[in-house]
Every structure is written in structure tokens, then in C-alpha cells.
Amino acid sequence: MIEVRGLTKRYGDKVAVDDLTFGIxxxxxxxxxxxxxxxxxTTMRCILGLDYPDKGTVVIDGQAFRDFANPMREVGALLExxxxxxxxxxxxxxxxxxxxNNLPRRRVGEVLELVGLTEVAAKRSKGFxxxxxxxxxxxxxxxxxxxxxxxxxxVNGLDPEGILWIRNLMxxxxxxxxxxxxxxxxxxxxxNTADHLIVIGRGKLIADCTMKEFVARAxxxxxxxxxxxxxxxxxAVTVKGATVGTGDDGSIEVRGLSAEQIGDLAFDEGVxxxxxxxxxxxxxxxxxxxxxxxxxxxxxxxxxxxxxxIGTGSxx
Amino acid sequence: xxxxxxxxxxxALPSAAGRAGLRGVLASEFTKLRSVRSTYWTxxxxxxxxxxxxxxxxxGVASNIHNNPQNKTGMDATQASLIAFFELxxxxxxxxxxxxxxxxxxxGMIRTSLTVMPRRGTIYLAKLIVLTTVALVVSxxxxxxxFFVGQAAMSGSGVSASxxxxxxxxxxxxxxxxxxxxxxxxxxxxxxxxxTSGTVLAAVVGTAVFVTVVALIAFGLGAIIRHTAGAITSAxxxxxxxxxxxxxxxxxxxxDIMRFFPDAAGRVLSVTVGPSNPHLWSAWPQFLVTAxxxxxxxxxxxxxxxxxxx
Numbered sequence: 001m002i003e004v005r006g007l008t009k010r011y012g013d014k015v016a017v018d019d020l021t022f023g024i025x026x027x028x029x030x031x032x033x034x035x036x037x038x039x040x041x042t043t044m045r046c047i048l049g050l051d052y053p054d055k056g057t058v059v060i061d062g063q064a065f066r067d068f069a070n071p072m073r074e075v076g077a078l079l080e081x082x083x084x085x086x087x088x089x090x091x092x093x094x095x096x097x098x099x100x101n102n103l104p105r106r107r108v109g110e111v112l113e114l115v116g117l118t119e120v121a122a123k124r125s126k127g128f129x130x131x132x133x134x135x136x137x138x139x140x141x142x143x144x145x146x147x148x149x150x151x152x153x154x155v156n157g158l159d160p161e162g163i164l165w166i167r168n169l170m171x172x173x174x175x176x177x178x179x180x181x182x183x184x185x186x187x188x189x190x191x192n193t194a195d196h197l198i199v200i201g202r203g204k205l206i207a208d209c210t211m212k213e214f215v216a217r218a219x220x221x222x223x224x225x226x227x228x229x230x231x232x233x234x235x236a237v238t239v240k241g242a243t244v245g246t247g248d249d250g251s252i253e254v255r256g257l258s259a260e261q262i263g264d265l266a267f268d269e270g271v272x273x274x275x276x277x278x279x280x281x282x283x284x285x286x287x288x289x290x291x292x293x294x295x296x297x298x299x300x301x302x303x304x305x306x307x308x309x310i311g312t313g314s315x316x
Numbered sequence: 317x318x319x320x321x322x323x324x325x326x327x328a329l330p331s332a333a334g335r336a337g338l339r340g341v342l343a344s345e346f347t348k349l350r351s352v353r354s355t356y357w358t359x360x361x362x363x364x365x366x367x368x369x370x371x372x373x374x375x376g377v378a379s380n381i382h383n384n385p386q387n388k389t390g391m392d393a394t395q396a397s398l399i400a401f402f403e404l405x406x407x408x409x410x411x412x413x414x415x416x417x418x419x420x421x422x423x424g425m426i427r428t429s430l431t432v433m434p435r436r437g438t439i440y441l442a443k444l445i446v447l448t449t450v451a452l453v454v455s456x457x458x459x460x461x462x463f464f465v466g467q468a469a470m471s472g473s474g475v476s477a478s479x480x481x482x483x484x485x486x487x488x489x490x491x492x493x494x495x496x497x498x499x500x501x502x503x504x505x506x507x508x509x510x511x512t513s514g515t516v517l518a519a520v521v522g523t524a525v526f527v528t529v530v531a532l533i534a535f536g537l538g539a540i541i542r543h544t545a546g547a548i549t550s551a552x553x554x555x556x557x558x559x560x561x562x563x564x565x566x567x568x569x570x571x572d573i574m575r576f577f578p579d580a581a582g583r584v585l586s587v588t589v590g591p592s593n594p595h596l597w598s599a600w601p602q603f604l605v606t607a608x609x610x611x612x613x614x615x616x617x618x619x620x621x622x623x624x625x626x
Contacts, residue, residue, distance in 0.1 A: 049434045050427055051625040066434035069335040077431050083424035085352060092351035099344035100433040101336040107329060114326050140428065145329040172324050 001025060002047060002148060002179060006056035009042050009203075016042040018203035019056070024181050024196075026147070029174045031194030031211075032183035035291050039203035040183040041079065044152055048077055060148070072101040072144025079152045081133035086126025090117055090136050093125060098143050111139040130157040138169070148179035155189060167193050187287035201291040223259045225266075226251045226275035233271050237262060251275065341433055341442040349446060354415065362408040363458050369400030370462040374469025381473045385503045386489040393477040393485075394511065394519045394588040397466025401459055402523050402582035406530040407552055409451055413534030414547035416447045417617075421542045426626050436622045444535065444614065451531040455524035463520050477516045477588055484508040485589060515588045522585035522599060529603075530555055532610040533578060539617025554609075555579045571595040575602065578609040 002024040009017040017039040024030045034040050045051040047058045049065050058065070060074060068074045084093050094108040112118045115135040120128070125136060134154060141149050151170070155163045170193055174180045184190055190197065190211075197214050199207040207214065227233050230252055234244050242256035254262055259278045266273050349355050373396050381387055420426035433439055467476055476483050487507030494502050534551035541547045559579045562570045574580055574595055581602040584593065596602055 045625075048431050050430055052623075070332045071336065071434055072432050073329075073332060075431075079427060079431070080424055083427045085348070085419060085423045085425045087352040087354065088348070089351065092347060096344045096347040096351065097428065097432045099347060100341050100429075102333065102340040104330065110327050114324070140432075142324070142326060144432075145326065169324065176324060 001061055002181065003059045004043065004047065004056070005059070007043065007046055007053050007058065008055035009039075009046055009051060009053050016203055017046070017053075020200065020203065020205055021056075022198050022205060022208050024148075024179055024198075026179040027174060027177050028195035029170050029180040029182060029193050030196045030198060031190035032181060032198050032200070033187060033190060033287060034183075034185065034200040034206075036185050038185075038200045038291070040185075040200065041152055042203075043200070044077070044079060044150055044181075044183065047150070048075070048079075050079075070101045070144065072097070072103065072146060074144075074146055075148045075150060076141030076144060076146035077150040077152075078134075078137040078141050078154060079150075081130060081137040084125050084133070084136065087124055089122050090125055090128075090139075091121040093136065094140060094143060097140055101144055103143055107143055111142050114142065115139040131159060131162045134158060134162065134166070138166070146178070148181065149173055151180075151182045153183055153185070155184070163189075199287065199290060206290050222279050223254045223257065223262055224251050224275060224277045224279050225254055225262060225273060227266070227271055227273050229271045232269060233262075233266060236265050236269050236271070240265065253279070336433065338438055338442060341438050342445060344433075345439075345442045345446040349416065349450060352419075354419075355412065358408060358412045358415075359454055362405050362412075362454065363461070365408060366401035366405040366458045366462045367465050369404065370397045370466035371469045373397065373400060374466040377475065378470045378473035381475060385474075386491060388475055388505070389486050389489045390509060390590045391475040391485050392511075392587060392589045393467065393470060393475045393483070394463065394516050395586040396470070397463045397477075398459065398519065398523045398586040401462045402527060402586055403556075405455075405458060406527050406555055406579075406582065409455065409527055409531045410534035410551035410555065411548055412451065413447060413531035414538035414551055415544055416443055417535055417538040417621075418542060418544040418547050422544050430626050437618070440539070440618050440621045444532070444618075447531060447535055448528065451528045452524070455527045455531075456521065459520050459524035459527070463516075477511050479513050479516050479520070482510050482512045484510050509589050511588045518599070519586050519588050522603065523582065526582050526585050526603060526606060529606050529610045530578070533606075533613055536610065536613025536615070536617040539621050540613070576605060578606040581606040 004023070005021050007017050007020040008015070020039070020043060032040050032043070042051065046053045047060070047065070060068075065071060065075060088096075090112065091108055094111065095105065098105065098107055109118070109121075112121050115138055117132065117135055117139065120132065125133065128136065134157075138151075138154070141151070149170075151166075154166050154170075158166065170180050170182060174195070182193070194211055196210055197207060198205070224247065225233065230250075234252060237244060237254050237257055240257060240261070242254050245253040245255075247253055257265075259276055263273065263276055266276075377391065377393070377396050381391070420429060429439060430436060463477075463479070467478070470476065475485055485508065486505035487509050488505065490504050490506065491501040492504065494500065530551070533554065534547060537550045537554075538544075538547040541550060555578060558577060559574075562574055562577065565573075572595075575597055580596050581599070584596050584599045584602045587599070592598060597605075
């Protein structure tokens with residue numbers, strides 16, 4: 001259990017984290033979401049004691065991180081994959097970390113095996129790809145068999161296989177009862193991994209809820225209909241109390257009725273339908289909407305076309 | 317690859333035997349030092365430069381005395397063998413001292429190091445102990461080898477110093493015109509100065525200790541500046557460039573201030589014969605000046621290491 005209370009951190013005039021309070025519970029994957037520059041890394045650095053908060057406290061299982069007898073057995077953290085001395089071999093890198101907490105030497109071989117770096121263990125890490133560096137970083141977090149793991153943007157720059165591997169690893173770690181705290185600026189990354197979400201923007205808490213609640217919040221559903229007899233259908237659904245908008249491509253967007261109800265209505269009215277689809281804001285959109293006011297640097301790019309089709313029980 | 321939730325497949329870790337502390341961090345810091353090539357390159361450079369120039373200086377002294385016998389007077393054979401070590405070797409060991417902490421910042425490793433061991437004072441102390449130990453051992457070895465190689469190079473020249481017995485050099489020389497008026501002048505020597513083996517041992521060991529303390533000065537600067545090039549430049553500036561600048565000041569000024577700078581001790585500690593420099597203190601008080609610089613810089617570095625965001 002990691003408890004962040006009233007955390008505030010300034011760098012010069014800039015407030016990176018502003019009175020942030022939340023808790024991270026064991027046994028599940030907690031996603032830490034926010035646009036770039038929202039303060040995710042700063043929060044993690046404060047949890048680890050790398051940065052000192054201006055205000056507020058971070059308590060891990062009731063005490064400060066620095067007071068644990070064997071810190072590596074409590075928290076394994078990967079903030080930057082490249083935060084290693086590139087001139088040192090993977091094995092020696094892990095060895096020098098393990099020695100600080102008096103972990104047995106054989107542990108180094110075990111974590112190297114787990115992340116699949118055994119063959120390059122003697123190689124200097126400066127030659128590693130980003131994917132290999134991430135694996136080395138993850139090996140380091142697991143050295144102490146920690147109760148909590150913390151990853152900052154772990155899938156950045158990874159290939160699909162690496163992304164899947166990290167996702168499965170995080171789920172497996174949570175399933176073993178560990179606290180898993182993982183940050184990302186991409187909602188899509190969290191969709192399949194996180195059980196709980198903490199969303200921040202401009203250093204402030206925006207949402208602290210389960211993934212289910214977040215999904216529910218995101219699906220303000222509408223139904224897109226295309227029909228050659230638009231006027232007839234609009235009349236019919238309006239009578240039933242729905243509101244109707246028109247899309248750019250000649251489709252109409254109906255709110256207040258389900259796709260089933262609209263289909264039945266069209267059948268009764270004898271209206272041909274060319275398309276009938278439930279539309280909901282994607283999680284990505286919900287996230288963008290939530291954080292719209294808190295994006296640090298707005299791009300000038302035009303906003304994305306809105307909707308994503310979701311079939312029944314779909315899980316893209 | 318449609319695996320969903322698998323086991324982590326990591327063997328269980330035996331439970332902790334105690335609290336992580338200085339012992340483990342010392343082992344870790346030693347692993348860090350021995351596992352990067354730059355350590356070996358720099359130590360090799362230290363030995364090659366110090367010993368190599370000691371040999372060249374030895375041949376130079378021998379040749380000089382062969383041509384100008386009167387130069388035997390008051391010749392300090394010990395300092396001739398150690399001068400490269402304390403003038404140039406100190407600059408190389410400053411690189412090791414600075415990099416033992418700045419390389420953690422330039423690579424980002426410091427964030428990883430402080431995450432696995434958030435007790436910063438322990439890390440700083442361990443770094444300091446490992447650096448001091450390695451620097452002292454290597455400096456002692458280099459100092460002795462430089463001395464022996466330098467003495468071997470000047471053997472037969474008529475001047476020498478020894479760790480095993482006292483040696484003598486003439487105190488004064490007089491030059492007379494040669495009989496008959498042609499040829500080189502005749503040199504006669506009057507009085508002798510004795511270089512005892514104890515004095516030589518103190519110089520060889522003292523110079524090594526001085527060079528070790530220079531590594532610590534660079535380490536303190538590294539902890540304060542947290543940037544490799546900046547720390548090395550400051551260390552070289554303090555130990556080498558500053559003394560050159562001081563040389564340019566009017567005598568009345570520089571004679572008053574030169575004893576307060578950390579480089580002065582090297583020039584006093586390596587001396588085994590001849591009059592003492594009137595503007596510097598004797599060996600160990602002068603060494604104390606260097607040591608105070610080191611204590612202040614290492615202390616300030618340690619304070620900042622603990623207080624600043626990493």
C-alpha cells in the first residue's frame with residue numbers, strides 16, 4: 001500500500017505536482033495516467049525519495065521508503081531504462097544493485113533468465129536496444145522480489161511482443177498479490193492491463209476510480225444510422241423522445257434510444273437501414289476529454305475524428 | 317502468444333538476514349569501480365605517466381650531472397623520481413576521484429543506485445571508502461615503483477637516494493680553472509648533506525598519501541558539481557592552474573598566500589634534502605592544508621548529495 005498525501009513539488013516557479021492525494025493498493029495493476037508533463041514521473045520520484053516534496057508525504061506500508069531495512073524487497077522501480085552505466089555488463093550492473101541489499105549472487109542469474117537476457121549478460125549495456133534495456137531495468141526491479149513494483153512508461157519504444165510481455169508480467173505480478181503501479185500517457189495502453197486508474201493533469205488529481213467506472217463514464221452512447229429515408233426515421237425517433245444530430249457523411253446520430261430500439265422502429269416504419277451502429281467515446285477520448293484542460297503543450301494538429309465502433313462484447 | 321496471466325516464474329528469494337547497510341554497499345561500490353573499463357585505463361595512465369617520466373627524469377639528471385658535475389650539489393634524487401607522480405599523477409587520479417561520483421550522474425545510474433539504497437549517506441560513505449582505499453593502494457604502488465625506476469635510471473651518476481641506507485650529496489661546489497688553462501673547469505666539493513633512508517620513506521609514502529587526498533578533493537568537487545568535465549576541470553584548476561597563476565603574482569603577495577593552497581604540499585612532502593622553502597610550512601603542516609581542503613569539499617559534497625533532488 002502506497003499512500004500519497006497532499007504531495008506538492010515545485011521546480012523553480014513551476015508547480016509539477018499540486019496537492020496530490022491518492023492510494024495504491026496491492027493485488028492489482030494501478031494505472032497512472034496523464035498527458036506528458038502532467039507530473040507522473042515527478043510523483044514517482046517523490047515516492048522513491050529521489051526528489052524531496054515541498055509539501056506532503058509519501059508513506060509505504062506505514063513508513064518512509066528510506067527507512068525500510070531492505071528497500072529492494074519492498075519496492076522495485078524502473079523509471080528510466082537507460083539509467084545504467086553503459087560501460088558495465090548486464091550481470092555486473094545487476095550484481096552491484098543486488099549487493100546493496102545483501103541479496104544472494106545467484107539471484108542475478110535468476111532475474112536475467114526471467115527477462116531473457118542470459119545470453120548477453122556479459123555484454124556492456126551501452127549496446128543494448130531499448131527493448132533489451134527495458135528488460136534489464138525490469139530484471140533490476142525484480143531482484144529483491146519486491147512487494148511493490150513501479151514502472152514509468154514501461155512500453156515506450158517497445159515492439160508488440162515486448163509490450164505483450166510487459167503487460168502479462170504486470171498482470172502476473174499483481175495476481176501474486178503485489179502492488180503494481182504503472183504510468184502511461186496513453187489510455188490505450190491501460191485498457192487491457194489496469195484494474196484501477198489514477199488520472200492526473202497539470203499535477204492535479206482528475207480521477208481515481210476503477211477501470212469499470214472509467215469505462216462507464218466514457219460510454220455516453222449514441223447510435224449512428226444511415227438510411228435513404230432519413231426524414232421519416234428522424235420523425236419516428238423524435239416521437240419516441242430521442243435527440244438527433246446529423247453526421248458529416250450524411251449519417252444521423254441518435255441519442256436516447258438503443259440500436260435495438262431504433263432497428264425495431266425502422267422495421268415498423270418500413271425504413272431501409274444501411275448502417276446501424278452503437279457509437280461510444282473510446283477510452284482514449286474519455287481520457288482526452290478529462291485531461292483536455294490540463295494538457296501542458298497543446299499541439300496544433302486538428303482533433304481526431306470521433307468515434308470508434310464497438311460491437312457486442314468487443315474487446316479490441 | 318495468447319498467454320494471459322502466468323506465474324512470474326522466479327525462484328523464491330530467501331528471507332532477509334538483516335538490515336541493508338554499509339557492508340553491502342561497500343561491496344556494491346567496489347563492483348561498480350572494478351566493472352568499468354575507464355577505471356583500468358585511468359589507473360594504467362597514472363602508473364605509466366608517473367613511472368615513465370620518473371625514468372626520463374632519472375636519465376635527465378644523470379646526463380646533466382655528467383655534463384655539469386657541480387649540479388650534484390644538494391641534488392634531491394628522491395624528488396626527481398617523484399615529481400612526475402605528484403605533479404601529473406595527481407591530475408590523472410583526480411579523474412578517477414571525480415568520475416567515481418560524476419559517472420553516476422552522466423549515465424543516470426544515480427537514480428537507480430538511490431532507488432535500491434535510498435539511504436544516501438550510506439552510499440556516499442561507501443563511495444568515499446572504496447575510492448580512498450583504491451587510490452591509496454594504487455598511489456603507494458605507483459610512488460614506490462616511480463622511486464625505484466627513477467633511481468635505477470640515475471644509477472652511476474653519483475647522486476642517489478635509498479630506502480635502505482643513507483646517501484650523501486655534496487653541500488657546496490667550487491669551480492677552479494684547469495691546470496694549464498685549457499679544458500673544462502675542475503670542480504671540488506666541500507661538505508656533505510645526508511639523505512637518510514627514513515626521510516626517503518617519508519617522502520615516498522607522503523607523496524602517495526598526498527596524491528590520494530587529491531583524489532578525494534576531486535571526489536568532493538564531483539559531488540558538488542555532478543558533471544564529469546566540470547569536476548575534472550575544477551580539480552585541475554585548483555591543483556595545477558591556480559599554482560601557475562599564483563606564480564604570476566607579485567612576490568610579496570604570492571609568498572604570503574601560496575601555503576594556503578592544496579597543491580603546495582606535494583612540493584614539500586617529496587623533498588629529502590636541501591633548505592626548506594621559506595614561504596611554505598614544513599611537510600606535515602603543509603599536508604594538513606591539503607587535507608583541510610579535502611575535508612571541506614568532501615563534506616560540502618556529502619551535504620549536497622543528501623539534500624538535493626537526485
